[in-house]
Amino acid sequence: MRWLLLFALLPSVALARPSAPALLCQTYPTAPACVGGQPTCLLCHSAPPALNLYGAAVAGQGLGASFDTALPGALRAVEALDSDEDGQSNGDELRRGTLPGDAASVAAPVSAQAGANPSFSPGQWDARFAFTRVKAAFCGVSPTYEERKALAAATDPKAFVHQALDACLRSTHWRDEALPRLADARIKPLGSAGTCLNFYGNFEPDYFLFIWALTDGRDARQLLRAQHHVQRNADGSLSPIDVTRPILPPVSRAGVVCRDRYGNTPSKVGGQPLQVNKRAGLLTTQWFLWRNTMGALMPRGTAALAASSWLGTEYSLYEGLHPVPNEPRDLDAKNVAVAPCNQCHSTLDPLAYAFSSYWGGTGSQRPEFTGVFQVDRHLYLTDLSMAARDEWSRNPPRAHLFGQPLPLDREVPQSSALVELGKRMSDSEPFARTLVEMVWVHAVGAPPGAAEQAEFEALWKGLPAMGFSLDRVLHALVDTNALGAP
Amino acid sequence: MKRALLLVTVVLTACPPAPPAEPDAGDAGPAEVDAGFATSSRAALRWKRHRTLQNDLTRALELTSDEVCREAGGRPCATTGPVMLVEVLESAGFANPTAVCAAVQGRGTCADAPLLELQTPKGVHVNALGGNEPFLGETFTPLASPLLTTPLSTDRMVLSACGARAAKDAAGPAVVFTEVDLAATLTPTSPGVRRQVERLFQRLLARDALPAEVDAVVSMLEGPGMTGREFAQLSCFALGTSTEFLFQ
Numbered sequence: 211m212r213w214l215l216l217f218a219l220l221p222s223v224a225l226a227r228p229s230a231p232a233l234l235c236q237t238y239p240t241a242p243a244c245v246g247g248q249p250t251c252l253l254c255h256s257a258p259p260a261l262n263l264y265g266a267a268v269a270g271q272g273l274g275a276s277f278d279t280a281l282p283g284a285l286r287a288v289e290a291l292d293s294d295e296d297g298q299s300n301g302d303e304l305r306r307g308t309l310p311g312d313a314a315s316v317a318a319p320v321s322a323q324a325g326a327n328p329s330f331s332p333g334q335w336d337a338r339f340a341f342t343r344v345k346a347a348f349c350g351v352s353p354t355y356e357e358r359k360a361l362a363a364a365t366d367p368k369a370f371v372h373q374a375l376d377a378c379l380r381s382t383h384w385r386d387e388a389l390p391r392l393a394d395a396r397i398k399p400l401g402s403a404g405t406c407l408n409f410y411g412n413f414e415p416d417y418f419l420f421i422w423a424l425t426d427g428r429d430a431r432q433l434l435r436a437q438h439h440v441q442r443n444a445d446g447s448l449s450p451i452d453v454t455r456p457i458l459p460p461v462s463r464a465g466v467v468c469r470d471r472y473g474n475t476p477s478k479v480g481g482q483p484l485q486v487n488k489r490a491g492l493l494t495t496q497w498f499l500w501r502n503t504m505g506a507l508m509p510r511g512t513a514a515l516a517a518s519s520w521l522g523t524e525y526s527l528y529e530g531l532h533p534v535p536n537e538p539r540d541l542d543a544k545n546v547a548v549a550p551c552n553q554c555h556s557t558l559d560p561l562a563y564a565f566s567s568y569w570g571g572t573g574s575q576r577p578e579f580t581g582v583f584q585v586d587r588h589l590y591l592t593d594l595s596m597a598a599r600d601e602w603s604r605n606p607p608r609a610h611l612f613g614q615p616l617p618l619d620r621e622v623p624q625s626s627a628l629v630e631l632g633k634r635m636s637d638s639e640p641f642a643r644t645l646v647e648m649v650w651v652h653a654v655g656a657p658p659g660a661a662e663q664a665e666f667e668a669l670w671k672g673l674p675a676m677g678f679s680l681d682r683v684l685h686a687l688v689d690t691n692a693l694g695a696p
Numbered sequence: 697m698k699r700a701l702l703l704v705t706v707v708l709t710a711c712p713p714a715p716p717a718e719p720d721a722g723d724a725g726p727a728e729v730d731a732g733f734a735t736s737s738r739a740a741l742r743w744k745r746h747r748t749l750q751n752d753l754t755r756a757l758e759l760t761s762d763e764v765c766r767e768a769g770g771r772p773c774a775t776t777g778p779v780m781l782v783e784v785l786e787s788a789g790f791a792n793p794t795a796v797c798a799a800v801q802g803r804g805t806c807a808d809a810p811l812l813e814l815q816t817p818k819g820v821h822v823n824a825l826g827g828n829e830p831f832l833g834e835t836f837t838p839l840a841s842p843l844l845t846t847p848l849s850t851d852r853m854v855l856s857a858c859g860a861r862a863a864k865d866a867a868g869p870a871v872v873f874t875e876v877d878l879a880a881t882l883t884p885t886s887p888g889v890r891r892q893v894e895r896l897f898q899r900l901l902a903r904d905a906l907p908a909e910v911d912a913v914v915s916m917l918e919g920p921g922m923t924g925r926e927f928a929q930l931s932c933f934a935l936g937t938s939t940e941f942l943f944q
Contacts, residue, residue: 655742
């Protein structure tokens, strides 16, 4: 998809056929960029739309009106070249997962130099090294001298490390500090709008659901599927709460009575109104919808954040595009149907339709409506023209994910398009890949490198077989050389 | 003293593990000495970010989290906790947050308490040390790699923690620096010097020191006179800012 930018120099082609990512992946189906994801724009571009050395080499093969048929051949034609002169051919770089147009992106050799080492076993899984990383990443503290002595004396060092991981995964550090930090960019809390001094919504339940779904071996797909709230109990534990009750927001904190600027009390804000069968985990919390949808008919920001958070794709970077024919319809008259806006909005808008029946910010009159599902919500948004409302009612837009249609809200009265979206998202390869990469970066300290692609791919592809349990993923991660080999 | 400390740093960087791929946050950057060790196969180590750094210093030096490091008018360098009312008022720009606190509480005096019970990183060096402050700073992702200011923040935090421990031990009873006379001027052969260095290796690096490493740290005492307390703080600082301590 980042290949779309290549079309920027060939605008007529770009508008007609944003097919480059798929063509690249058809040519190199096992390239790391194509397994569970799509190539980035940096593959062909230095700063879009400018081509990098590799993109220029491909374009130099005579692409044109026959782009779709010419591209595979052009890719093959420059395969043996080393466009960025980093010592590795374009074809090798694509197969290893590095960027053939960026000399700084090279596969570092994985080989230990000869010699003795009194502390570690370079080049192979090393219990001491893995133990140190496990303790730091999941317990938030390095091993002590005594703990390292105990490891050295253990009859089964690997089992010792896994026992340490189990203990860490039960620790307050992992649950109250490390996991919430992995949630921050997905929840995007605002201290200025979510405390009793200025209480527009309560993001605490979002954190609780995130932590709950990713601990104690639970199915991580609950992140996008849960149809209940999660509350923190007096003993610090988390538990789903009775779905027939709203989650109770704080009445006061730090001696301050919670009110918003309109004087509303928590009974009206932060109550997390729950229509059980319209609920899709973190996609439908009151906070998420208030913060991102606000008063928009077309919640594009909401959809973009959902895609970024759970599919690992940034549409603004031309990532993860699956254009839908005859989209965007531009029902709210934002001029997104014109080029080049339509290149992204032909994917983004069909995703945003799924969020459009959920109220975002609703102002002072009905703050408790935030997050509520209403199938004819578009009729209440006065900034939409009458003609547009009629068009929406007559021919309701159909949400799509990965270019595939989702049901209309009215077609699934016991569910919603967004609930179905949450199910498909959480079953998808990009979701598994994104989830595993999130904890990989946390534990290893960097995204998977070229030499680690096989281990990374095995991990996220194994997520279904592990029951979508993050705990099991982490145990498998500990066994990798990426984490455990110095 | 600076020259001696630099020498220690040079020697310590020759010790395992191999140098990190990320910019170094701790040592002075001298050329490394080939000690003949097998080196890392991946040249990619994990940066010890603010929370682990704080926790490791707290535990190794037996300090409370409040004692590790405070700067800029007594604010913590990097710690974690619930979001307090006064902190929110401070971040909102109130010049006298305590008075505002009392006003919003409807009391005569401020009774500071958690306004958000979620744990959050906070402190003047949090971002430079690889943390992010979501609630007050509205930063949602941490740095991918150290900043230019990261070594400075790291140095200040470690030096502060080591100094705090040395000061507490000098006032007695000593807890960490128990092997040397903190009030006396030390030489390399003063009683307990080598044992003290060995204990520091165990506390900070969780391993036994190699003889050459002990020699390197003790060599700090070869120059002009250094008191036991100075030696305690600087030997602690040398180990606490080593590559081995800061990258995993």
